[in-house]
Amino acid sequence: LSLSFPLPCPLPLFSPCVFIFSSVAIIYFVLAFANAIAPAAVGFLGARRGMFFGAIPYCLFIACILYPYLFTLYTCSALLGIGAAVLWTAQGEYLTNNSTDQTMSRNTGIFWALLQSSLVLGNITVYFILGNNENIDNELRYLVYGVLTGACTLGWLLLLLLRKPPALKYSLSLSTQATKKAIPGPIEATMSALRLLKTREMVLLSICFTYTGLELTFFSGVYGTMIGNMDHLEGYTHGVFKKNMVALGGVIVGAGEILGGLTFGVLGSRTIKYGRDPVVIFGMLVHLATFYVCYLNFLPSSPYQTVSPDELLADNNRLFNPSVAVAQVCAFTLGLGDSMFNTQIYGIIAALYSEDSAPAFAVFKFFQSLFS
Secondary structure, X not given: OOOOOOXXXXXXOOOHHHHHHHHHHHHHHHHHHHOOOHHHHHHHHOHHHHHHHHHHHHHHHHHHOOOOOHHHHHHHHHHHHHHHHHHHHHHHHHHHHOOOOOOHHHHHHHHHHHHHHHHHHHHHHHHHHXXXXXXXXXXXXXXXXXXXXXXXXXXXHHHHHOOOOOOHHHOOOOOOOOOOOOOOOHHHHHHHHHHHOOOHHHHHHHHHHHHHHHHHHHHHXXXXXXXXXXXXXXXXXXXXXXXXXXXXXXXXXXXXXXXXXXXXXXXXXXXXXXOOHHHHHHHHHHHHHHHHHHHHHOOOOOOOOOOOHHHHHHOOOOOOOOEHHHHHHHHHHHHHHHHHHHHHHHHHHHHHOOOOOHHHHHHHHHHHHHOO
C-alpha cells in the first residue's frame, strides 16, 4: 500500500522530516548500486525465489516504523534498497518468462495496473483513518503501520503461490522460433549487465530510464507536499484537513496509472501495430502539459514551505488563482503519463532482451533509482 503525506518545511536539522528524507535517499542510493548484484542474485535464486527474498526487507521496513529508532530506520532503509533491486529485477524476468510475443503488452499493462492500485488502496485508507486529525499520535501510527505490515506480509506469502514459468521455448522472443539457452550464472549475469551499458540501444534507453526516475520523484515525493503546503488553494472547504487532500491526490495519481496500464494492456495488441514510439511520445506530451499547468497553479515556494496568504496576494502575475481541482487533474495526468512510459519500457526490454532479461531490467532500475 502506498501512502502520501505532506512534509512541512523549512526543516530543522534534526526534525523528523529530515530523517524521512534521509531514509528515502538511503533507499534509492542503495537501490541504484545494488542493481549491480541483482542479476547475480536472480541468476542464483531464480525469478520466483528472487521475488520472495527481495520482498522480505519491505516487511521489515514497514514494521520498524511501529517503534521508530534512527538506527533501525536507516538500517532497514539500506536493506530495503538491496531487496528492491532484487525484487524488481526478478519481477521483470518473471514477467518476460511468462509472456509471449502476443501477450507481452497485455501482461505488462495488467502488471502495471495491479502494481499502481496500491496508490488507490493506500491513500483511501489514509483518507478515512486520518479524518480531521491534525497530529498522528502513537495509537494512530500503530493502526496505520500495523495494517500496512499485515498487508505487506500477506503479499509476501502470496508470492509462494506463483507458478513456475513455462518452458523457455514458449517465452517471448524476437524470432518465431526461439532457441533454448542455458541460465547464466551469477557472475555471468553481472558481467552481462555491464556489457549492456556499452550498447547503443541501452545508451539511448538510459535517457528514458533517467526521466522516469526524475518524474517518479516529483509525483511521489514532491507533488503531495506541494498540495499540502498550499492552504489557500481555491476549493479547500472549511474543515477539510489538508492531509486528506494529499491522500486524495495520491488516489487520483493511482487512478491515472491504472487507466493507462489497463488501456495499453487491453488495447496492446492494437497499439503495438504502430510501434511503441507513439505511446511514449503521447506520454511525453501529457507530462509537458502537466508540468506547465503545475508551474501556473503552484507558487515556487510550495515544495518546501507553507504558502502564506500574503505571499499569494503578492504574486500579481498569475493567469489564474491556485485551485484544488486543477491540482487533482494534474495528479491524474501525472499518473497517466507515467504509466505510458513504464509499460512501454517493460515491453521494449522484454522484446529486445527476451533470452536474458534480468541484466537489462537491472540497468533500467539502476538509472531510474539513481535519479529518483
